[in-house]
Amino acid sequence: MNTSDKNVLFFVPEWPALDSAILHSQVLSVASFLNQEGFSCRFAGAETSPSRAQEAIAVIAAQYHVQAYVAPVLLPPEGPWSFWRSSRRVYDSMRSELADAGITHVYARSFIGSMWARRLARKLNAISIFDVRGLVGLEKQFTSGSSMKSRFISHLELQQGRRADRLTTVSENLKEYLEDKIGRHDVTVIPSCFNETRFFFDSNARSEIRQSLDLNENDILLCYSGGMSAWQRIADIISLFKRVCSADGRCKALFLTTSQEEVTRQLQKAQFPSGQAFVRGCAHQDVHRYLSAADIGILLRHDTPVNNVASPVKVGEYLACGLPVILTRGIGDYSAMLPAAGVGMLLDETTDIAEQVLQFIHRTNFESLRVKAIRFAKDRLTMSANLNQYRLLYAGSPGNRVQVC
Structure with a gap:
């Protein structure tokens, strides 16, 4: 597969771009790796202030060699409403900022992020990708008991799983769960990979x-x-x-x-x-x-x-x-x-x-x-060991989408 024509936007405005450990280890590290493999990756995220946003842009460029767009729109406390608000605001800026950037894929890793990533992908004539990392609704039920809120979250998660153009997840068990719940058999499995440059025997x-x-x-x-x-x-x-x-x-x-x-x-x-x-x-x-x-x-x-x-x-x-x-x-x-x-x-x-x-x-x-x-x-469990899976996930053109009612 020719990766030079894959222009990927990692759309993850839910967590602080400057110092979120999850964001750096599981999103920006992947974007950096894919750049090295011939992809062209960018990042769209959020921060809590203009100064932190500018610092995040500089850090991401220096450490990961990834072009970043970071908007100062993230407000505490962390939660669904904060995620929704920051995702909406970053979407608003990116749909004009990247209108002529030739983006081919828009990646998201939460069901709220996926809602806006899908809309952005349509605006940019790109493929939307939803990375299902876990089951937030079921986790809420486990920690707080079953409630209307937890059931609604589960509904939204599965809804995004049906509507995203591409699905990827972290385990064969989660792939089987999604196949059973939403009937999709095109899920790409890529485990949570560690960063080889930071984790090694010394x-x-x-x-x-x-x-x-x-x-x-x-x-x-x-x-x-x-x-x-x-x-x-x-x-x-x-x-x-x-x-x-x-x-x-x-x-x-x-x-x-x-x-x-x-x-x-x-x-x-x-x-x-x-x-x-x-x-x-x-x-x-x-x-x-x-x-x-x-x-x-x-x-x-x-x-x-x-x-x-x-x-x-x-x-x-x-x-x-x-x-x-x-x-x-x-x-x-x-x-x-x-x-x-x-x-x-x-x-x-x-x-x-x-x-x-x-x-x-x-x-x-x-x-x-x-x-x-x-x-x-x-x-x-390295990104390089899973390179073929990444290539499979980002294969095809924006015309290769799932059809959603």
């Missing part, structure tokens, strides 16, 4: 950080990297790590988080073994250094419809830095995929999970498993 960092933590070669460092949201099950992780570290003095726990005070408080409340837990925070570009120092990554989720179709980017980040992943059932495609590939262990939560982790540690050669994990990540 042997020097491993030595430096383990030395700073006073770890020897025989110590096993279990790592949790993430936040404190309920769905991340931090209390369960602390409980598991406590039991493992109490049973085997070689085991230590690293919590890499922006919520250091809260994690420290919970560790104290749990009476975690003294000297066996480390709580650290760092800039995004240094996360790989700490992951390189660890030996095992952890990912616990509840077995719910929302998690069954997910594709946590954390999986790729762990593996890229050489960490096998211990995980629970029902995490997208990964709960089956990683153990089958020999780069993860699936916990059976109906029995003693601490004993399962200890058995895994005792039988594992971490040096050889590190090599295997890195290879799996590069072969399956």
Whole structure:
């Protein structure tokens, strides 16, 4: 496929363009990668003030080499109304700004963004693409209970899935869900890919950080990297790590988080073994250094419809830095995929999970498993590994649209 005639606009005005971690790791990194592969990608987003908008434009150009349009129209609090308002305002400016730009595809990654991206695509005679990253309506039902609002959100999500010209999603499970609910069989699956330039095994960092933590070669460092949201099950992780570290003095726990005070408080409340837990925070570009120092990554989720179709980017980040992943059932495609590939262990939560982790540690050669994990990540979870899927998604011309009643 000739990619030089693919002029893609990433239309994502829902989050602050300057410093949204999701936006930078999962949108701008992809735009930058596709530019390197011969596409021509631009970005349309929003910020909270003119000064932040100008700074975002400069940062995006310098770090990603992507031409950006950032409007100072984003207002707190974050939520559906804020998303709608910013998307509408950016749409208003882009339909005239890009009228003669030759845009061939307009990408969106939320159902609200897709509403305006589809309209913009029609104005520009382009193909609309809706990247379905999860199920917001079902997530609302899981966290707050079923309500008219959550059911309406689910309705809007599926409506956009029917109406967008192209659909892409992050897991085979989510593809099957969409096929069942809206009857579309043209969904392209591209997992949440990690950024190869930011996540990789760093042997020097491993030595430096383990030395700073006073770890020897025989110590096993279990790592949790993430936040404190309920769905991340931090209390369960602390409980598991406590039991493992109490049973085997070689085991230590690293919590890499922006919520250091809260994690420290919970560790104290749990009476975690003294000297066996480390709580650290760092800039995004240094996360790989700490992951390189660890030996095992952890990912616990509840077995719910929302998690069954997910594709946590954390999986790729762990593996890229050489960490096998211990995980629970029902995490997208990964709960089956990683153990089958020999780069993860699936916990059976109906029995003693601490004993399962200890058995895994005792039988594992971490040096050889590190090599295997890195290879799996590069072969399956990088943007370059999924280049053919990107080409498939952006194939064709604006005449290749779905017909919507």
